[in-house]
Amino acid sequence: MDPLAAKYIGAGIACIGMGGAGAGVGIIFGNYLAAALRNPSAAQGQFGNLIFGFAVTEALGIFSLLIALLLLFAL
Amino acid sequence: MADPIHQFEITKIATLGHIGGHEIAFTNSALYMAITVVGIWALLVGGSASRALVPGRMQSIAEMSYEFVANTIQSTAGKEGMKFFPLVFTLFMFILVANIIGLIPYTFTVTSHIIITAALALLVFLTVIVYGFYKNGLGFFRLFVPSGIPIYILPLIVFIEVLSFLSRPISHSVRLFANMLAGHITLKVFASFITLLGGLGIFGIFGATLPLILVVALTALELLVAFLQAYVFAILTCIYLNDAIHPGH
Numbered sequence: 016m017d018p019l020a021a022k023y024i025g026a027g028i029a030c031i032g033m034g035g036a037g038a039g040v041g042i043i044f045g046n047y048l049a050a051a052l053r054n055p056s057a058a059q060g061q062f063g064n065l066i067f068g069f070a071v072t073e074a075l076g077i078f079s080l081l082i083a084l085l086l087l088f089a090l
Numbered sequence: 091m092a093d094p095i096h097q098f099e100i101t102k103i104a105t106l107g108h109i110g111g112h113e114i115a116f117t118n119s120a121l122y123m124a125i126t127v128v129g130i131w132a133l134l135v136g137g138s139a140s141r142a143l144v145p146g147r148m149q150s151i152a153e154m155s156y157e158f159v160a161n162t163i164q165s166t167a168g169k170e171g172m173k174f175f176p177l178v179f180t181l182f183m184f185i186l187v188a189n190i191i192g193l194i195p196y197t198f199t200v201t202s203h204i205i206i207t208a209a210l211a212l213l214v215f216l217t218v219i220v221y222g223f224y225k226n227g228l229g230f231f232r233l234f235v236p237s238g239i240p241i242y243i244l245p246l247i248v249f250i251e252v253l254s255f256l257s258r259p260i261s262h263s264v265r266l267f268a269n270m271l272a273g274h275i276t277l278k279v280f281a282s283f284i285t286l287l288g289g290l291g292i293f294g295i296f297g298a299t300l301p302l303i304l305v306v307a308l309t310a311l312e313l314l315v316a317f318l319q320a321y322v323f324a325i326l327t328c329i330y331l332n333d334a335i336h337p338g339h
Contacts, residue, residue, distance in 0.1 A: 066325055067326070069322070070265065070325070077268055078260075078261070
C-alpha cells in the first residue's frame with residue numbers, strides 16, 4: 016500500500032476514538048440534566064463538577080484527535 | 091472551494107531583527123494578542139474608573155468577571171487558592187477575549203495555534219510543580235499515592251497517576267486549540283457552501299439560505315464554545331493548583 020494512503024487511513028481510524036468521547040460527554044450532560052430536573056435547587060452547585068467531568072472525558076477524545084493530527088501533519 | 095485553513099496563516103507585519111539566523115517578526119498573531127490585551131485593559135480600567143455604588147454597564151461587566159473567577163477559585167481550590175487569583179483571572183480573560191475577537195469575520199484567532207495554548211498550559215503546569223515543591227517539599231509526591239489503596243495494586247495506581255499528571259499539559263493545551271480550530275474550520279466550510287450554491291442561479295439562491303441559517307446558528311454555538319473553553323481552561327487551572335496546595339487525596 017502507498018505509505019501516504021496508509022497514513023490517511025490511519026488518521027481516519029484514529030478519529031473513531033472520538034466517538035467514545037462523544038458518547039461519554041453525552042452521558043455526562045444527560046445525567047446532569049436528568050438529575051437537575053429531579054432536584055433543580057441542587058443543580059447550580061454541581062455545575063463546576065459537570066464542567067470538570069466534561070473536560071476530563073473530552074481529554075480522552077482529544078488524545079485520539081491528537082494522534083490523527085500528528086499522522087496528518089507531523090509524521 | 092476557498093481554503094478553510096487559510097484563516098490560520100501567520101503573516102509577517104514588521105521585522106524586529108534577527109537572532110542566530112532566525113527572524114524575529116511582529117506577526118498578525120502578535121498584533122491580535124496585543125489587541126486582546128488592550129481590549130481587556132480598556133474594559134477593566136474603564137469599568138473601574140467611576141467606581142459607582144450602583145454600577146453602570148462597563149462596571150457591571152468588570153465586577154461580574156471578577157466575581158465569577160473568584161467564586162470558581164474558592165469553590166475548587168478553597169480560600170488559599172485566592173493567592174493565584176491574578177494568574178487565573180489573566181488566563182480566563184485572555185482566552186475569553188481572544189476567542190471572542192476571533193469570532194469576528196476576517197480576524198485572526200490567537201488561541202487556534204497550539205504554540206499559544208501550549209505556552210499557557212506549560213505555564214500552569216510549571217507553576218503547579220514549582221509551587222507544589224515550594225509549599226510541600228517532598229510531600230508533593232503524596233499526590234501520586236492515593237490513600238486507602240491495597241498495597242499490591244499500589245505500583246500500578248502510582249504509575250497511572252504519574253502518567254495522568256504528565257499528560258495534563260497536553261490535554262489542557264490541545265483541548266482549547268482543537269476546539270477553536272475545528273469550530274472555525276466548520277464555520278468556513280459551511281460559509282463556502284453558501285457561495286457555491288449561490289452561484290448556481292435562482293434555485294441555488296433558495297438552497298443557499300439553508301447553509302446561511304446554519305452558519306448563523308453555528309456562530310451562536312461558537313460563542314458558547316468560546317466562553318465554555320475559557321471557563322474549562324480556568325477551572326482546570328484551579329483544580330491543578332488545588333493539587334499543589336493540598337496534595338493529599
